[in-house]
Amino acid sequence: MDTLPAGTLMQRAAAGLARRCAQLLTDRFGAVYARRVLLLVGAGDNGGDALYAGARLAARGVAVRALLLDPDRAHAGGLAALRAAGGSTVAAAPGVVDLILDGVVGIGGKGGLRPTAASVVSAAASSTASDGGRPILVAVDVPSGVDPDTGEVPGEAVTADVTVTFGCLKPGLLVGAGATRAGLVDLVDIGLSPAVPPVLRVADREDIRGWWPVAGRESDKYTRGVVGVATGSSTYSGAAVLSVAGASAGPAGMVRYAGSAADYVRQRYPSVIVTESVERAGRVQAWVCGSGLGTDERAAGELRTVLAAPVPVCLDADALSLLADGRMQDLLRERSAPTVVTPHDREFTRLAGFPPGGDRVASALGLANQLNVTVLLKGDRTVVASPDREVWVNPTGTAALASGGTGDVLSGLLAALLAGGLSGVRAAVAAAYAHGMAGRAAAEGGPVTSTDVAAALRSSVAAVLA
Ligand SMILES: NC(=O)C1=CN([C@@H]2O[C@H](COP(=O)(O)OP(=O)(O)OC[C@H]3O[C@@H](n4cnc5c(N)ncnc54)[C@H](OP(=O)(O)O)[C@@H]3O)[C@@H](O)[C@H]2O)[C@@H](O)CC1
């Protein structure tokens, strides 16, 4: 536990905050000196951070003005420091502001912004910077109005360009509507060791490179892993092709396809071994099953065979619809090998019986526990939650991936990583990461289709692993 006086932590927070603001001003305006900064100051310690950071900027020649929401309760030490450094207070937002520091409310707030705070924020945000553009908006610790624990935005809230947060990454900055409000998130280490391990983790490239199975000289197709693809149908042959494309970009040594789109797959991927059914597929070390499979009796039979296999399984789309009526959920709970499900919001709702709602982390954890599976809940910030309460948030997501068929590519890749020996959580996190990178790469060429994402996947994986 931390034993430092609270004032020390606030000074460290303010120092990190002021450093970041100075950098943002220099990047945009070429210098810190004579720039104009407006502090929006609430009555709690969040406002104190803003005031102390403002004092540091004032000492560097910045014109710092503080707008106090509750003048009688503003942080006394912070206000004195600001004044001593040459800063002053104002009753309303000035017309010209280069950077706004949102110190209205931090982790001590609940609910959306109160009406007075909301109108102050909106007036400040509509001021103009000295270059004629919009002022840079920096949130202190959390964009005011965002629930720091869940990412819910129940009412009015600040939309920041950058959030400088202290000590740990709050869930509300990483998931749900809060993630969009936070902009770029900078973590300042204030030397505070959290009393509980961080609930949420964000994978970086080093994590993915460390986990990704790499073939050695002794490897053969079985040590690299054989992935089975039970997706698509003669009606939905595209789904089969997309999941095979995803699977082929992974580390597996061989891809087997089982289903009624076999001819279609064989024409496009001569290296894939095709059969008409899961039962006849031969040895497979992980399955992906679902997209384009349909929901008829034949599809249900294929899903049952996949679930009975003692190997890891990734389930998507129609497999999730087939599971939604509950009849096959016992098979799921009884499995001993890892299972990963990859729902979007509507599939999640059908499967769980409740919508993911504002608290996407709690919802994903709830479904993981309910079904004894790893849940990859798709979204702008995809959440991965395991039955043993591990939670990861994917940082590479992009709106470009919100297009039909991209999920088929994702689940194919995920299954290849399962076949390569990764745990359900790592396979899900690594697949989401690489898939996001492929979506970003594909978007460079204009509007994105799932075929573009599939085509970009191999080189994106190579770039992540380079
Ligand atoms: N913990 C640490 O170790 C460290 C913490 N640090 C910093 O302290 C911050 C937490 O400070 P905190 O606890 O004083 O609360 P804080 O976020 O300022 O909010 C309270 C104020 O907000 C108001 N308010 C509430 N809801 C509202 C709403 N919806 N809309 C508008 N206003 C609302 C509420 O009003 P009241 O209810 O009192 O009328 C009160 O005035 C933390 O985020 C970080 O920045 C750093 O210095 C580093 C070390």
Ligand SMILES: [K+]
């Ligand atoms: K804030």
